[in-house]
Amino acid sequence: MSPVEDKREAILAATLRLIARHGFHGTAMSKVAKEAGVSAGIIYHYFKNKDELIIELYRVVKRGFADALFVAIDPGKPLSVQIRELCALCFRYSLQHPREVTFLEQFTNSPYNEPAIRDEVERYFEPLLDCFERAKKEMIIKDLPPPVIGTLTVDVASSLARKQASGVLELDDPLIDRVVDALWEAIRR
Amino acid sequence: MSPVEDKREAILAATLRLIARHGFHGTAMSKVAKEAGVSAGIIYHYFKNKDELIIELYRVVKRGFADALFVAIDPGKPLSVQIRELCALCFRYSLQHPREVTFLEQFTNSPYNEPAIRDEVERYFEPLLDCFERAKKEMIIKDLPPPVIGTLTVDVASSLARKQASGVLELDDPLIDRVVDALWEAIRR
């Protein structure tokens, strides 16, 4: 990796850490610079301004999440197994990446989340949605709209991961399995 | 209602509207004053500072949400009916109060959400949790931790309400019924 990309990614990583801990409001550009070990000015060499930095971080984090889920797709296995693995992966990723989850939830509920960016990022997940579309056609799962399916998988995992991170819930492997079972019973036909 | 309380509530209502539209980051005290039709200084007569204003708004909104759910509790009806009505009420309230939902989601994922405030507000919902505890004892629903049950009801409703508000989903009454059915199948034994 070139040193240039190193610095750019250091800025993105620092922004993620600070926003997860202190929110958008508490994350000043000067703090990002200090956390990343660079000067304040250089951020504007890589990103147009603070908004662009945050939006780019959103793209990167969403892309990473999508990539993590892709390993669940294995056309050799039955769709029901693929979907359950997808759910389980959502949980594992969310639990192992609490900062990413917190950032994504903050972004989603903020004015940053404009339709253009949402549509652009949603495209990363199209192959995963295909998986659900095929399961619908084969009458394996209920014919619910994709956003509902998304809520019953990704959003439930994120919500529980946040509760785990804040200490109000202890999610161990057996409990994750039981929740995945429950979600499967919600969407299966 | 006394004029004093009027002004206080005008400030809270203005804060809710602005935060839902522009986020914490874009909501300045001067804007709150203008939106509420009062001077900037008077806010500090009713609230210690911006943080206290936002935390108090959180209490008020959470309390309103809990109160809206209480009408589902009717000891004359079977627990299974009460729980399904609770879910349905979550949906109706969330859909009719998009600003409240957006604000709550932002608050929950921000550094404002400290354990002390969370615990204090969680107490509003204890009678509702009791309902689920009894259903567990009677072997009607699965023995899942309360936070998991909460996620599978309140958080799912909030998440879908947000998607409806942002236009990516059209939630009509028949679809709400089907989602409530799905959630019931997730938690029932």
Next chain:
DNA sequence: CTCCCAAGATTGAACGTTCATTCGAAATCT
């Protein structure tokens, strides 16, 4: 192999703006 220089990378102090908060004075209520 060394020197040099142009282009890009990096710095951090400085700038103008915006923000949360204060406060003395004015208005309103009891």
Next chain:
DNA sequence: AGATTTCGAATGAACGTTCAATCTTGGGAG
């Protein structure tokens, strides 16, 4: 009249952003 409520200009701190100056890099000339 005294107490409480309300105002809005003033204050100082913090913020996002800029920019002139400095440093680094890589490659062509000698």
